[in-house]
Amino acid sequence: MARFKFGLFGTGRGIALAQDFLSLGCELVAMCDFHEARLNKAVNWLKTDAKCYDNFDEFIEHDMDIVILANFFHEHAPYAIKCLEKGIHVYSECISNGTMAEGVALMEAAEKSNAVYMLAENYxxxxxxxxxxxxxxxxxxxxxxxxxxxxxxxxxxxxxxxxxxxxxxxxxxxxxxxxxxxxxxxxxxxxxxxxxxxxxxxxxxxxxxxxxxxxxxxxxxxxxxxxxxxxxxxxxxxxxxxxxxxxxxxxxxxxxxxxxxxxxxxxxxxxxxxxxxxxxxxxxxxxxxxxxxxxxxxxxxxxxSGHGGSDYITARIFLESIEKGEQPPFPYxxxxxxxxxxxxxxxxxxxxxxxxxxxxxxxxxxxxxxxxRNDTLSPIPGSDGTRPSIPCSSVPNSGPNEEQCKKFFDEIKDMPVV
Ligand SMILES: NC(=O)c1ccc[n+]([C@@H]2O[C@H](COP(=O)([O-])OP(=O)(O)OC[C@H]3O[C@@H](n4cnc5c(N)ncnc54)[C@H](O)[C@@H]3O)[C@@H](O)[C@H]2O)c1
The missing domain is CATH 3.30.360.10 (Dihydrodipicolinate Reductase; domain 2)
Incomplete structure (x- = not known):
């Protein structure tokens, strides 16, 4: 019998994380990515028959103990909160929250939940x-x-x-x-x-x-x-x-x-x-x-394992915390x-x-x-189309202009992104 059933959200970096959980005796039961080619790559790499989803709210209904959050860097908190509300243990890639308001919401969800929350900081x-x-x-x-x-x-x-x-x-x-x-x-x-x-x-x-x-x-x-x-x-x-x-x-x-x-x-x-x-x-x-x-x-x-083996040890800390019924050690x-x-x-x-x-x-x-609580300022565009509300660099608007960007993205547009 598997140690834990886990789901994977985000199949870029997520593939390597899933490999560690598999080698730690867990079973991959579900994966979610709205990028079809990336999801297909994960199926092939992991040689898995896990159920595949392109929508988080459907994915989260799958029967599982753990969710690995390896979606976009600045968008982990809303999904961590949904998992904590359902009592699902969360293993979140860095950083935990993309805005200060999300930090408040994440803390409130963690305070109400019995699930284990861990920041997957491997270094x-x-x-x-x-x-x-x-x-x-x-x-x-x-x-x-x-x-x-x-x-x-x-x-x-x-x-x-x-x-x-x-x-x-x-x-x-x-x-x-x-x-x-x-x-x-x-x-x-x-x-x-x-x-x-x-x-x-x-x-x-x-x-x-x-x-x-x-x-x-x-x-x-x-x-x-x-x-x-x-x-x-x-x-x-x-x-x-x-x-x-x-x-x-x-x-x-x-x-x-x-x-x-x-x-x-x-x-x-x-x-x-x-x-x-x-x-x-x-x-x-x-x-x-x-x-x-x-x-x-x-x-x-x-x-x-990846990053000099640190990925495996980090995942092991998480699983041991769940087994002990404790939150992970500082600073995770x-x-x-x-x-x-x-x-x-x-x-x-x-x-x-x-x-x-x-x-x-x-x-x-x-x-x-x-x-x-209401501080939603962010320098990074949201995947829902939200525009940045503050500059991303010390010298505002110093990045490439529209024409330069277009030139770059035209160059890569026919290249595979997996
Ligand atoms: N700890 C480390 O050493 C390390 C190394 C690399 C990446 N990371 C972290 O891992 C995370 C993922 O990194 P990455 O390089 O794979 O990023 P990425 O942006 O390439 O991949 C994120 C994946 O999540 C999917 N996704 C995002 N939002 C989704 C949604 N709402 N529904 C379905 N799918 C969605 C995207 O389609 C994409 O495939 C980031 O937080 C990054 O910082 C950590």
């Missing part, structure tokens, strides 16, 4: 991040007072093969997603390792003048959001959101009162600890470099998920308002719910 489960968590937990570095998270994912603007998959229609979220919004991969590992949660945010954008390249249909012209958070344990984080400058990689650094640990920019799987000579642990050198590796009984399955629970989304959304507002500091709301409190 903390990369082997080097897990190694850094272990060292920090040992206490050898002292109290962590400052940490940095950098997630940098540039893409070649002429790589049409990638672009046709990544921003395949003019209003696709990847063209409009401000750099601060894709924040969970830079801040998630810091929150996981330290247990600290952001209380205030302010940010500036690093603007990349778009004239240096031909249009690729991308409206966002900032290459990074440099976000600072002040946290509930009085520590400070500096994170990038999703940066797009040269060159690719994910890097983290934790500074404690006695020493520091980071993964190397030249070799991300290698971690380096450095201590004050007068405070180093007994028998340890002042500086130590070593390769991080998983010490895990599921290593065979982990090594076949709904409170931390909404806090990360608030860093994304209010970080962008800070950029638009010259670096102004915003408090991160606690939606467990009525006061904060009332402040943000």
């Amino acid at each position: 903390p489960q990369m082997n080097f991040n897990m190694e850094m968590q272990k060292v920090i937990k040992s206490g050898n570095l002292g109290r962590i007072v400052y940490a940095e998270g950098e997630y940098n994912h540039p893409m070649h603007y002429e790589d049409l093969n990638m672009r046709r998959l990544y921003n395949y229609f003019p209003d696709h979220w990847r063209s409009w997603c401000p750099t601060s919004y894709y924040v969970t991969h830079s801040i998630g590992p810091l929150m996981r390792a330290t247990g600290a949660s952001p209380k205030k945010v302010s940010a500036f954008a690093a603007f990349a003048d778009p004239v240096y390249r031909e249009s690729d249909g991308i409206q966002v012209t900032d290459s990074a959001a440099i976000i600072t958070t002040y946290n509930d344990d009085k520590s400070v984080f500096k994170v990038t959101g999703c940066a797009g400058y040269g060159a690719h990689g994910s890097f983290y650094r934790f500074c404690g009162t006695k020493g520091q640990i980071e993964n190397l920019r030249s070799a991300p799987g290698t971690v380096m600890t450095r201590y004050n000579s007068w405070e180093k642990p007994e028998g340890s050198p002042v500086k130590l470099l070593y390769e991080a590796s998983y010490d895990d009984p599921d290593i065979a399955k982990i090594s076949k 629970n709904v409170d931390a998920a909404i806090a990360m989304s608030s860093v994304a959304i209010l970080g962008h507002r800070s950029i638009l308002e010259g670096g102004k500091s915003f408090e991160i709301p606690n939606f467990r409190e009525e006061k904060w719910k009332e402040i943000y």
Whole structure:
């Protein structure tokens, strides 16, 4: 008998997520995507006879314990709420909510539901991040007072093969997603390792003048959001959101009162600890470099899973939480998920308002719910045709014009998007 019956909503990234749930002993019973070619691809890849839907409200009526939300980046919350209302456990891709109002609604739905809600943030489960968590937990570095998270994912603007998959229609979220919004991969590992949660945010954008390249249909012209958070344990984080400058990689650094640990920019799987000579642990050198590796009984399955195996471990955390009858650990629970989304959304507002500091709301409190209940501002077009209500870049209207966009989308129009 299957461990759990699950449904998949969104069949791009969703295919890889489904593979992990299958290897964790779950059964895929239903899939939903309104893009027929993508849905067909999922059927073939997953070799499944799961029932296929093109409409979420029909899909959600299918008998299942879990729904994986892998639909458009900024539209997870309304569907998470429908699942929670039906008592279906939710595994939501990042971010949890695309607007502050959705954050309020998501919290209210979670408060009323017995179902488990988990943000599927996988980067903390990369082997080097897990190694850094272990060292920090040992206490050898002292109290962590400052940490940095950098997630940098540039893409070649002429790589049409990638672009046709990544921003395949003019209003696709990847063209409009401000750099601060894709924040969970830079801040998630810091929150996981330290247990600290952001209380205030302010940010500036690093603007990349778009004239240096031909249009690729991308409206966002900032290459990074440099976000600072002040946290509930009085520590400070500096994170990038999703940066797009040269060159690719994910890097983290934790500074404690006695020493520091980071993964190397030249070799991300290698971690380096450095201590004050007068405070180093007994028998340890002042500086130590070593390769991080998983010490895990599921290593065979982990090594076949995406993002260095972190996808599998993240899904396993979720299933174990359901089995224990608990909400997932910090920072995958709904409170931390909404806090990360608030860093994304209010970080962008800070950029638009010259670096102004915003408090991160606690939606467990009525006061904060009332402040943000009707705040639907969004820089990303909705799939229902809603237009952006605020600019997506620090320099408004600096993206490609209509003619440039048309040229790009004409180029990819006959290419398959799966
Ligand atoms: N954690 C990671 O490492 C990681 C990696 C890649 C993507 N992601 C996240 O996964 C999510 C999906 O990413 P993607 O690259 O597959 O995005 P995508 O936009 O390419 O795919 C989303 C899919 O959802 C479908 N969809 C959207 N709304 C729908 C609706 N109302 N009804 C039916 N189908 C609908 C679309 O047709 C599409 O096939 C995003 O949130 C993204 O941020 C996370």
